[in-house]
Amino acid sequence: MELIYFPVKGRGEAIRLMLLENDVNYTETSCANNWVSDWKPKMAFGQTPCLKDGDLTLFQSNAILRYLARKYNMYGNNDQEACRADIVNDSVEDLRCEYTNLIYRNYDAGKEEYVKSLPSKLSNFEKYLKDKSPFILGDHICFADYNLFDLLDIHLVLAPSCLDSFPALKALHAAVGSRQKVKAHKESDACKAMPINGNDKQ
Ligand code: 0HH
Structure with a gap:
């Protein structure tokens, strides 16, 4: 899979956690460079996160979480x-x-x-x-x-x-x-270095 998002925790972090917990082989692509000219027009509703899984391209963070939930059986038992x-x-x-x-x-x-x-x-x-x-x-x-x-x-x-x-x-x-996987992620240098939001406020 490919996750396209800004290099912030933001609306990407819960998605990252679900990907990590399910051992999904994924790459992350930053859309921060040339966002308005290159990336934004490619996004169905002009926003990220965007998740690609084969032929499927998903937008909206909560739709992405629910897709992963259905795919990996994390949507309850009934x-x-x-x-x-x-x-x-x-x-x-x-x-x-x-x-x-x-x-x-x-x-x-x-x-x-x-x-x-x-x-x-x-x-x-x-x-x-x-x-x-x-x-x-x-x-x-x-x-x-x-x-x-x-x-x-x-x-x-x-x-x-x-x-x-x-x-x-x-x-x-x-x-x-x-x-285990959440803890390892939260303790990683990459996670610690990633800002929560895009404007230095937290
Ligand atoms: N309802 C949507 C969802 O749940 C809302 C998505 C959204 O607000 O998916 N997306 C924002 C990015 S989250 C967006 O695409 C905020 C992160 C901002 C990071 C800023 C720059 C960081 C540089 C290091 N916003 C762009 C836009 O609307 O044009």
Whole structure:
């Protein structure tokens, strides 16, 4: 497979984790050079990430995560579990949009307020997740776990104590983060050197 994205964690990181966890043989191509003139016109909706798998070209980070989930059996074991994974993943998307809005449009003026209102948002995740642990579906991992893990991970950089009163979220972050391939990736120099976002804010 080929992942085309900017050299940032951003919306690429959960995809990278799923590729690594499933031992997918993939290359990564940066679209940072000549983005507007060369790359952007080639993207169906003018944005990356883009994942190529043989004849298939995918856009939209969540469509990519779901494709990998279907392909590698990480979409729950039944309809109920798939719905639970979807609900959490869509909630991750909602908070990720608020986060990227802060980072790219309102960091200096908005950070304090954002961090102040974060517990009310994280508490919704906590309440929804606390009956099953450590993963969203309990004992088996699904695609949304990687997306939620990454979301929590970047929020821990923004607000290091943000999970202190949320044991289920802390447990999920620890459970995903301690998986062998995830841990090795997070500890790698390449991962440490890659910025979370494209504007030096985090
Ligand atoms: N809904 C889409 C999805 O989920 C949203 C994708 C998106 O916002 O896939 N893509 C952005 C890149 S993520 C995009 O293509 C932000 C990373 C920015 C890195 C900036 C430069 C880094 C250089 C080191 N944006 C480009 C565009 O919209 O023209």
